[in-house]
Amino acid sequence: MSSRTFRPVLLAAVLMTLTLSGCAQYVKQSDFNAAISKLQTADQKQQQQLDQQQQQINALSQQMKAAFAKYDTQITQLQGRIRVDTVSHFAFNSSKLDSQDKQILDSFAQVIRTHHPNVLVTAEGFADPAGTIGYNQHLGMERAKAVRSYLLSQGLTANEVRAVSYGKARNRQVVPGAWGPKGGPNRRVSLVIDFPGGAGNQNSPS
Numbered sequence: 001m002s003s004r005t006f007r008p009v010l011l012a013a014v015l016m017t018l019t020l021s022g023c024a025q026y027v028k029q030s031d032f033n034a035a036i037s038k039l040q041t042a043d044q045k046q047q048q049q050l051d052q053q054q055q056q057i058n059a060l061s062q063q064m065k066a067a068f069a070k071y072d073t074q075i076t077q078l079q080g081r082i083r084v085d086t087v088s089h090f091a092f093n094s095s096k097l098d099s100q101d102k103q104i105l106d107s108f109a110q111v112i113r114t115h116h117p118n119v120l121v122t123a124e125g126f127a128d129p130a131g132t133i134g135y136n137q138h139l140g141m142e143r144a145k146a147v148r149s150y151l152l153s154q155g156l157t158a159n160e161v162r163a164v165s166y167g168k169a170r171n172r173q174v175v176p177g178a179w180g181p182k183g184g185p186n187r188r189v190s191l192v193i194d195f196p197g198g199a200g201n202q203n204s205p206s
Helices: 003-021 029-067 099-115 133-153 180-186
Strands: 074-078 081-089 120-126 161-167 188-194
Touching: 029 099, 081 099, 081 133, 099 133, 120 133, 133 161, 133 188
Parallel strands: 120 161
Antiparallel strands: 074 081, 081 188, 120 188
């Protein structure tokens, strides 16, 4: 919830409370002023939290761009989160990490471990469209688990990293319909970083 939404919602709640209490007696000016002051204090506190979170997101985004400058990796800022795309790619029907994957994940883990230990990392596994929905859902999860396991071996904790699978979901394919030699971009794991209190925490599968 943005601060612009927060203000009218809280104000409405305060006014409703005062109105209901006013059914029995008139609201004192001092009570009204106290309620408004409390609203303003809460609003300022939330805005400070939002500003601090955005500063953390900006800092991590820049650190990720610097760490992955030599790789073909896309860093995207979303609401309350950062997406790191093209982190790991896999051979057809495989969930084995290669040496370049591990180099990228080493850099990722170092940045998180050193500067942002309080974030939540989600490894999102994907497959190309060959095969059944069920099989690709399983394969995507095996790929996500492989990345998660490697990040844990690099010092991140089990509570900091989770794995989900989108299988061959068409709306998440980098090259729609491509499989085999041309489907490499679809056989991947991307990493999403959520921040404490961020909107993204409520939208990712668990």
